[in-house]
Amino acid sequence: MLENFPPSNYQNKGKIWDIASAPNGIVYMAADLGLIEYDGKTWNTFKGSTGFTRSLKVINDSIIYTGSDLDFGIWRKNQFLAFEYTSLYPFQQDLAELNEEFWKVYQVEDHILFVSSQNIYIYRNDQLTKIAAPGKFSGSFAVNDSLYFADETLGLLILRNLALRQVFPFPAGQHLTISGIYHHGNDKIIVTRDSGLFRYSNGNLSPENNLFSETLKTATVFSFEHIENNYLAFGTVLRGLFVADLNGNVIHQINKNKGLQNNTILSLHYSHSGKLWLGMDYGISVIDLNNHFTYLVDYRGDFGTAQTALLRNGIFYLGTNQGLYQTPWENLNNDAEFSRFELVEGTEGQVWALTEFENSMFIGHDRGLFSYTQSGLQRIGNHQGVWTILPYKDYLLAGNYNGISVFEKSGNDWVFLKRMELILGSCNQLITENEDILWVNIPNFGLIRAVLDNDLFPVERVIFPEEDFEGSHPRLFKDEEGIHLLTSNHKYTYNASSNDFSRDTTEILFPGIEALLPGFYKPVALNQDYEFFPVYNGFALKYLHFAEELNAPHALPVLRKVEAFNNDEKALFFPGALIPSRFNNLRFEFVVPNRSDVLYQYLWSGKQEWSKWSPENNFDFYNLKHGNHTLLVRAKMNGEITEATEVSFNIATPWYHSWYASVFYIAVLILAILFFRKWQKVTLKKQKKKMLIRERHSLRKQALKYRQEIMQMEQERLKLESNKLKEQLKNKTVELANKAKENEDKNRLLLLLKDKCAKAQDKPAQSKMRWSEIQRLLDSYLSVEDKTFEIQMDELHQEFFQKLKDQFPALSVHDLRLCAYLKIGLNSKEIAEILNILPSSAFISRSRLRKKLNLNPEDDLHDFLNSI
Known part of the structure; x- marks a missing residue:
C-alpha cells in the first residue's frame, strides 16, 4: 500500500536527504530546512543549524544527532516534548574557510560519528576526535556492525578500532560511486550509482552479469536500504524504487506510473513497523510492505475507477466507469514498470457486473446485457442498465434499472424471455436462498423475498423496507449461515422461522482499504489466491495466503x-x-x-x-x-x-x-466569633431600646385609640339624643299642628254661630246690643286663637326661622311654616290638611319655595332644609 505526502504537509521544508525512526515508531527526517517529525497523524518541524540538514541518527525519541552543511549537533527533547538544537561543530568561527557537508551520522557503541567528504568526527563524553580522509570520501555505509567508507584514492575502507583499513582498491582507471553494500553469503555485493552491481569475493571485485544489474545501470541508484535480511530496496534517480530479493529477483517496481510523486528517491528507510519510507526530490512516500493488499491506481488515466472484475483463462477482466478492460494476469505483477490495460471494443461506458456461465462471460452494462466470447461481443435484448447477473436454473436473471429481465438459451444464443412480474424498481442485487426463493435488493426501497413457481412468477412476496435497517448502502450476501444484510452500521441475519431480520451484536470488521467504494463490504473472489476490491480511481487486490514475515514489534501508545x-x-x-x-x-x-x-x-x-x-x-x-x-x-x-x-x-x-489558608480561615473564624458576640451585644441593646420605644409608641396609640373610642361613643350618644330630640320635635310639631287644626275647627264653628247670630239679629230689635257683644267676643276669640298658633310655631322653630330669614329675607311667614313642615318630614298631603288647602296647592307652594331658595331641580329640598 502506497501513501504520498506532498511538501505542503510538512511546511515545504525541501528535499528529504535522510530518514530514521525511533524505537517507539516515530519517524524523523533530515530536510533542507531542518528536522521533521511524523507520528502518523501530526507533522512537526524544527529549525536547527543554518545549513541544509543532510543526515541524522536517532538514538531514541528524545535524543537525535544530525549533520548538515558546515555544522553537526544534537537535538534534545525539552520538558514540553519539543526538540532543541545544540551545535557540536568546533569550527563555527572558521566557517568562511571550510566547506564541510556532513552526509552521514553513525553510532558505534558509545561513539557518535559525523562523516563529511574530508573528515570523520568522533564524539564521545563531550570530546571530539577527528580522522581525516586519505583522499576524499564519496560515501559511507553501515553493514551489520561494520562501517565502510568509499575513498576516491584508496577505494573501499573499513573502520576498525577507530582506524581506517583498506578492503579493496577500485579497479585501475575506474572510479566507482558506491550507493550501498550488502552481504550475500560470504561475499559482499557493492551497489554503485551508475555501474550496476559488483561482487567482492575472496579478494576479487567483479561486476554482476545479470538483468537486474543492467537495469540499475540505467536507473542511477542514489539510495539503498536493507529490508530485514531477505530483501533489498534501491532508490533511483530515473526509475523510482526497486525492491528485490538477495538473488536480484525484482519483487516490486514502483515509480510515478504506479503512484509515486516523482521518480527521484534520495533516501530510504525501513522501519520496524514494516513500512518503507521514501524521501524524494519532491515529497515523501511510504509503502506498507507488511500488508496483504496491492493497490493499482490509475495515475495515468488508463482505465478509471473499477467496479467489478473477473479472472478467466489467465486474462484479468476489469469493469470500470469507462468500459471493460483486459490484460494478462502476469502483467499485474509488482515487478512490472506499469500495468497495460486494453479496452474491449464496444464496451465504452459504465460496466456494473461480470459473470461467467456456460463458458461465456456476461457483462452487465449501462447500455444493457452483453455476452463476450471468442467470437466477440454480442448484445442480448434491448433493456438498458443491467446492475447484476444471476444464473438461475437454465435461465439468466438480469437485475436492471427497472425490474428483472429473464433470458433463456435458444440454440447457441441467449434471447430475452420476459420481464418478471410484480417486482419493479432498480434491482441492483439478486441472490438465491434455495432453488425456489429469490432475494432482491432495491435501493431506497428495501428487500424482497420472492417464492418463484416453475414459470418464474413470484407467487409469494415479503417486503422488508429499507428504513427497518440502520445505516447506508445495504448489501445482501449469503454464506453457510444463511442470508445476511450488511450496512455501514450493522450486520443483519435473516431468521426463516420468524420471517424477519435480527441485528448481530458482534463487532463488524470491514476491510481496511483506503478509498473503498461505498457498499462494497464483501470482495469479488478472483481465484483461490486473490480477492478484488473496487476503489476510487483504481482497484485493490488482496493476497489470501500472505505470510506476515515482516512482523512489527508490539507497539505502544x-x-x-x-x-x-x-x-x-x-x-x-x-x-x-x-x-x-x-x-x-x-x-x-x-x-x-x-x-x-x-x-x-x-x-x-x-x-x-x-x-x-x-x-x-x-x-x-x-x-x-x-x-x-x-x-x-x-x-x-x-x-x-x-x-x-x-x-x-x-x-x-x-x-x-493550603495549610496557610487553613490558618487564615481559623483566624478569620475566631475574629468572626468575637465580632459576632460583640455585634450580638450591641444588637441586643439596640433591640431592647427599640422595644421600649415600640412599647411607648404602642401605649400612645392605645391611649389615642381609647380616646377616639370614647369620643366615638360620645358622638353616638349625642347622635342618639339628637335623633330622640328630633323625634320629639316632630311629635310636638304634629301635636301643635293638630291643635291648630282643632282651633281651625272651633273657628269654623264660631263662624257658623256668628253667622246665625247675625241672622237672628235681624228679627228682635231689643236683643241687638246683646248680639253685638257676642259678636265682639267671638271676634276677639278668633283673633287670639290665630296668633296663638303663630306664636307657638315661632317659639318652636325660632332659631331655624332666623337662619332662613338671614339667608333668604324674601321668605314669608307662610313660607317659613312650610319649611318647618318639610324639615320635620311631612309630605304634601299632610301639609295640605294642616293648612286646610288642597294637596295640589301644597305642591305648588313647595315649587315656589324651591325657587325662593335658589335650588336646582336635582337638589333635594328636605336634605337642604336639614342642613341649615
Whole structure:
C-alpha cells in the first residue's frame, strides 16, 4: 500500500536527504530546512543549524544527532516534548574557510560519528576526535556492525578500532560511486550509482552479469536500504524504487506510473513497523510492505475507477466507469514498470457486473446485457442498465434499472424471455436462498423475498423496507449461515422461522482499504489466491495466503502532548509536572506511531471500567480535582490489544485549600466569633431600646385609640339624643299642628254661630246690643286663637326661622311654616290638611319655595332644609 505526502504537509521544508525512526515508531527526517517529525497523524518541524540538514541518527525519541552543511549537533527533547538544537561543530568561527557537508551520522557503541567528504568526527563524553580522509570520501555505509567508507584514492575502507583499513582498491582507471553494500553469503555485493552491481569475493571485485544489474545501470541508484535480511530496496534517480530479493529477483517496481510523486528517491528507510519510507526530490512516500493488499491506481488515466472484475483463462477482466478492460494476469505483477490495460471494443461506458456461465462471460452494462466470447461481443435484448447477473436454473436473471429481465438459451444464443412480474424498481442485487426463493435488493426501497413457481412468477412476496435497517448502502450476501444484510452500521441475519431480520451484536470488521467504494463490504473472489476490491480511481487486490514475515514489534501508545486549559488560557505541560490549580481541564494526545486502523481506550484513576474503543486519540477531562491522577491508555490493532501506557500527573492544591489558608480561615473564624458576640451585644441593646420605644409608641396609640373610642361613643350618644330630640320635635310639631287644626275647627264653628247670630239679629230689635257683644267676643276669640298658633310655631322653630330669614329675607311667614313642615318630614298631603288647602296647592307652594331658595331641580329640598 502506497501513501504520498506532498511538501505542503510538512511546511515545504525541501528535499528529504535522510530518514530514521525511533524505537517507539516515530519517524524523523533530515530536510533542507531542518528536522521533521511524523507520528502518523501530526507533522512537526524544527529549525536547527543554518545549513541544509543532510543526515541524522536517532538514538531514541528524545535524543537525535544530525549533520548538515558546515555544522553537526544534537537535538534534545525539552520538558514540553519539543526538540532543541545544540551545535557540536568546533569550527563555527572558521566557517568562511571550510566547506564541510556532513552526509552521514553513525553510532558505534558509545561513539557518535559525523562523516563529511574530508573528515570523520568522533564524539564521545563531550570530546571530539577527528580522522581525516586519505583522499576524499564519496560515501559511507553501515553493514551489520561494520562501517565502510568509499575513498576516491584508496577505494573501499573499513573502520576498525577507530582506524581506517583498506578492503579493496577500485579497479585501475575506474572510479566507482558506491550507493550501498550488502552481504550475500560470504561475499559482499557493492551497489554503485551508475555501474550496476559488483561482487567482492575472496579478494576479487567483479561486476554482476545479470538483468537486474543492467537495469540499475540505467536507473542511477542514489539510495539503498536493507529490508530485514531477505530483501533489498534501491532508490533511483530515473526509475523510482526497486525492491528485490538477495538473488536480484525484482519483487516490486514502483515509480510515478504506479503512484509515486516523482521518480527521484534520495533516501530510504525501513522501519520496524514494516513500512518503507521514501524521501524524494519532491515529497515523501511510504509503502506498507507488511500488508496483504496491492493497490493499482490509475495515475495515468488508463482505465478509471473499477467496479467489478473477473479472472478467466489467465486474462484479468476489469469493469470500470469507462468500459471493460483486459490484460494478462502476469502483467499485474509488482515487478512490472506499469500495468497495460486494453479496452474491449464496444464496451465504452459504465460496466456494473461480470459473470461467467456456460463458458461465456456476461457483462452487465449501462447500455444493457452483453455476452463476450471468442467470437466477440454480442448484445442480448434491448433493456438498458443491467446492475447484476444471476444464473438461475437454465435461465439468466438480469437485475436492471427497472425490474428483472429473464433470458433463456435458444440454440447457441441467449434471447430475452420476459420481464418478471410484480417486482419493479432498480434491482441492483439478486441472490438465491434455495432453488425456489429469490432475494432482491432495491435501493431506497428495501428487500424482497420472492417464492418463484416453475414459470418464474413470484407467487409469494415479503417486503422488508429499507428504513427497518440502520445505516447506508445495504448489501445482501449469503454464506453457510444463511442470508445476511450488511450496512455501514450493522450486520443483519435473516431468521426463516420468524420471517424477519435480527441485528448481530458482534463487532463488524470491514476491510481496511483506503478509498473503498461505498457498499462494497464483501470482495469479488478472483481465484483461490486473490480477492478484488473496487476503489476510487483504481482497484485493490488482496493476497489470501500472505505470510506476515515482516512482523512489527508490539507497539505502544505514545504520549504526544499534555495541554491544560480553562476558559481564558491554555498551556503545555510535560508528564509528571505540577499543573497549576487554575488549569483543571486537561487534554491528552496519544498515538501509536505510524500505524493505521488503531482504536484507543483509556482508564481513569479511580474508575473500574475502561472507556469504549474509539479511533479518537485525544482525551479531554474536565473539572479535575487537585491531587495525583493516573491515566492508562492502550490500543487495539488487528484485534490485538497492546499493553497500557501509564501517565501520572499532579494538579496543584489551590491556595484556598493550603495549610496557610487553613490558618487564615481559623483566624478569620475566631475574629468572626468575637465580632459576632460583640455585634450580638450591641444588637441586643439596640433591640431592647427599640422595644421600649415600640412599647411607648404602642401605649400612645392605645391611649389615642381609647380616646377616639370614647369620643366615638360620645358622638353616638349625642347622635342618639339628637335623633330622640328630633323625634320629639316632630311629635310636638304634629301635636301643635293638630291643635291648630282643632282651633281651625272651633273657628269654623264660631263662624257658623256668628253667622246665625247675625241672622237672628235681624228679627228682635231689643236683643241687638246683646248680639253685638257676642259678636265682639267671638271676634276677639278668633283673633287670639290665630296668633296663638303663630306664636307657638315661632317659639318652636325660632332659631331655624332666623337662619332662613338671614339667608333668604324674601321668605314669608307662610313660607317659613312650610319649611318647618318639610324639615320635620311631612309630605304634601299632610301639609295640605294642616293648612286646610288642597294637596295640589301644597305642591305648588313647595315649587315656589324651591325657587325662593335658589335650588336646582336635582337638589333635594328636605336634605337642604336639614342642613341649615
